[in-house]
Amino acid sequence: MPKVIQTFKQLPLLRNILTNKRSGSIHYRFGSSDLLEKINVTSKQFSGSDIEQQVQKLISIPTSDCEWDSKIQMTPDINACDIIPCICNAIRESQWLPHHVQILKGSFLRMPAIHVNRPDPTIGFSDMGAYMALYHFSNNNPQSSPAKFLETAYEDDDQIRYLKVLVLVYCLGLMSSKKPKRETMATRILKRIRQVS
């Protein structure tokens, strides 16, 4: 039987949905389960049955399959929650299993130095201490990669707090790469090819 690869690729999907204010559905599967689960998204809300628990699972458990479907037209749903508070709650309540922590950390450890936006109290994230630590770290260190930030945690509990705030700033699009933006080869070629007459 082929090995099921589990990743947190639902996080870039969430980030993409939130930063681009997209509407549609997230279809996902945990492990080798036959059950394909679904969360509906509008520009401001998640909806579906037991939606808060569903979002918490989506934040906490790696998926083996996770796709976006933008074709479905959304209608108002009484089982809905506002996206940002729902994600904040899901992160606060998340209790990752040790091997899930390793998968999640593994992804952040590969990221380059990041810049983090100034804390915004209206987001309502419960651990502003961890957010402030990340914000100051990213401002004061040229090599402010998530890997270096996680190294500053004194205890395991701090590392989970730091991981949670990294998930928050990543999903809400509150961080960006410090790598200077250079016009890529493809962009330059694209400009040139448009001029070919």
Add this chain to the structure above:
Amino acid sequence: MNNKEIAKVLITGPFNSGKTTLIKLVSDEQLTGNDVEATDELAQFKGMTTVGLDFGVLHVDDELDVHLFGTPGQARFNFMWKTLSKGALGTILLIDSSNQKAIDEAKEMYQFYRELSDMPIIIGATKQDFPESKSIQHIASELGIDDARIIPSNPCIKEDSKDLIIALLEEIIENESLTQDAVFSL
């Protein structure tokens, strides 16, 4: 000393699919393979064919050139496909829609390049205006891909050739923007 960067783009596809024409229309300079009379069973389809490879250069700016490599279409040259694809930004696969044998060969080529790397591949279906041409849906089904991935194209029309390259570049750019997100898929 010339310190220009070189970007490599592959134009591939079975015999008689329009590779030479595409390269000719979008290049500033072209060094073409020798056109010789087709002598094998392909002669019934095309009087002249390219032996060796087509090569075109598009000057982008003072620091960058694009090298367009047209792979030989005949299956007996498939030993060159792997070598030519090394370091390529992406590939355009042209398919003669009017020839089922060419579609079958294109399927093999598509699978070959897909297994070789994850570089973007754009597919152009040529000769869609021929009465015997197969539909885009048929070609997509043969290749096992979504029909939205195939662009009808006439390489003799410069805008069509440009559109194929633009589609390829847009896909490359989209992939680049996902690099940070990709750490979660590893």
